[in-house]
Structure formats: C-alpha cells, structure tokens
Amino acid sequence: MYIKIYFNDKPLFLCNEMTDEIRVYAHHDDAVLIDEFSHPAVNSMIHEMRQPKVHAGIFIHHDLEELRKAFWKKFVLVKAGGGLIRNGEEKYLFMLRRGIWDLPKGKLDPGETIEHCAIREVIEETGIEGVILEGPLLLTYHTYDESGKHILKETHWFKMSAPAPGELTPQLEEQITELRWVDTTGMQEVLRHTFPSVRDVVKAVLQ
Structure with a gap:
C-alpha cells in the first residue's frame, strides 16, 4: 500500500x-x-x-x-471535495482555471459532510443541474504554502453523473473561464495540460 x-x-x-x-x-x-x-x-x-x-x-x-x-504533523490539513461528472453522452466535465484544465472541487465547510461539500462545489463552480453522486473514487494529496503555513490538502473525489446538466455557468470569481464536455477521444489533449492529481482521478474512472 x-x-x-x-x-x-x-x-x-x-x-x-x-x-x-x-x-x-x-x-x-x-x-x-x-x-x-x-x-x-x-x-x-x-x-x-x-x-x-x-x-x-x-x-x-x-x-x-x-x-x-x-x-x-508537519502540515496543516485542509479537506476538500470534488467530482468527475459524466453526462448522458458519456462526456466528462472539465473547467479551465488560470489556463490549466481542472475538475470542480473546494474546501469543506464546518459541519458539512464531504459528500455535500463535493456536490456544492460542483454546482457553485459550474452551474450544473441534476448532479447525482454515484460513489467515491479516490483521495489525492498535494502541498502548498499559505500565509506562512505548510498546507496539506486532502481531496475526496467522487464519481458523479448529470443526465440533464442544463446550461453551464463558470464561476468567474474563482477564475474559471471555460467549461467543456470532453469525450474519451479528446481526453489526452486535456490531460496534457492539467495537474498530476487530476490525471490520477481520470485514470481511476477510465482504467
């Protein structure tokens, strides 16, 4: 392990x-x-x-x-939730943030379950409708520094579906400038311009 x-x-x-x-x-x-x-x-x-x-x-x-x-013990742990969403056409939703393709995710609020956090963040960042949480995918970890603290972010990823997603609206205040449905044939282009942790999430679904 x-x-x-x-x-x-x-x-x-x-x-x-x-x-x-x-x-x-x-x-x-x-x-x-x-x-x-x-x-x-x-x-x-x-x-x-x-x-x-x-x-x-x-x-x-x-x-x-x-x-x-x-x-x-060497880090401040921050928990987050996010999702890889599939629509009825077997396409997956990606978002362009600061020039890098990413998946919707965000920090856990006090008193919130990680499942609720993941769905809330997906809706806030994409405006998607009718999201169904199908089950957990995996955990990813990455580090960064913030306000003089060493942060370890633990992200809980979920497999989601949206049979009728409606019109998408990128959350501009989070510097999300584009939302795109991508099928498996177009996946490699997106994965060349994303984070390694996102590639791990996609691999967990497609392998």
Whole structure:
C-alpha cells in the first residue's frame, strides 16, 4: 500500500512496500529514497521534495500509519471535495482555471459532510443541474504554502453523473473561464495540460 503526496507536480510515495508504479520512479537518477524511519528523516524528505532537482521521493516503512502520522504533523490539513461528472453522452466535465484544465472541487465547510461539500462545489463552480453522486473514487494529496503555513490538502473525489446538466455557468470569481464536455477521444489533449492529481482521478474512472 502507499499514499501519494504531490509537492507541486512531483510525487512523494509513503509506502510499506515497493509496487511496480513506485519502481518506475525509484530508477530515476533524481529520485530520493529513504528506508529508515525517524523524525529527522521525515524532515529531510520534506526538504528534499522542495528542491528543484528532485524528481520524486520514496519513503518506505513497515508501518504505513506511523509514517503517515509523522508526515501529517508537519502540515496543516485542509479537506476538500470534488467530482468527475459524466453526462448522458458519456462526456466528462472539465473547467479551465488560470489556463490549466481542472475538475470542480473546494474546501469543506464546518459541519458539512464531504459528500455535500463535493456536490456544492460542483454546482457553485459550474452551474450544473441534476448532479447525482454515484460513489467515491479516490483521495489525492498535494502541498502548498499559505500565509506562512505548510498546507496539506486532502481531496475526496467522487464519481458523479448529470443526465440533464442544463446550461453551464463558470464561476468567474474563482477564475474559471471555460467549461467543456470532453469525450474519451479528446481526453489526452486535456490531460496534457492539467495537474498530476487530476490525471490520477481520470485514470481511476477510465482504467
């Protein structure tokens, strides 16, 4: 098992064993591998992941939960919900935000369930109608700095459908400038200009 955390577009794998996916990264000259657990080692890995020359990080420890907790202590955790929406024509909804293709998502409000958060954010950012939450897809993690704090965003992704989506309205105040339904033949063009975590979400649906 493993947890993947993106530092910008670079993956850090927290794992209790090597998988085929992780081995691909491990063979890269600029990958960092740590296999002895300690809190200084955790700090060292976080430092290395912020270096431009580093391609990926791999931290192996037999107790994945212990490793996860050690990393989580270094960040402020922010939870969010989002969705990959399919319409009746088997097309998927993407949005262009700041020149990058993305999926609708947003932060969890106090007292809100993550399912409600995901649906609310999808509606707010796209104006879509008749959204049906079909089930969970996966969790993604990425880090960023905000107001001097190191943030770890945990996004809960859901598979959704909208048989009669109505007219779409991009949320301009969130710098969303275009909404587009994309079929599987046009997916590669979108995925070339998106975040690695979004590619992971799409892969979870289409694989």
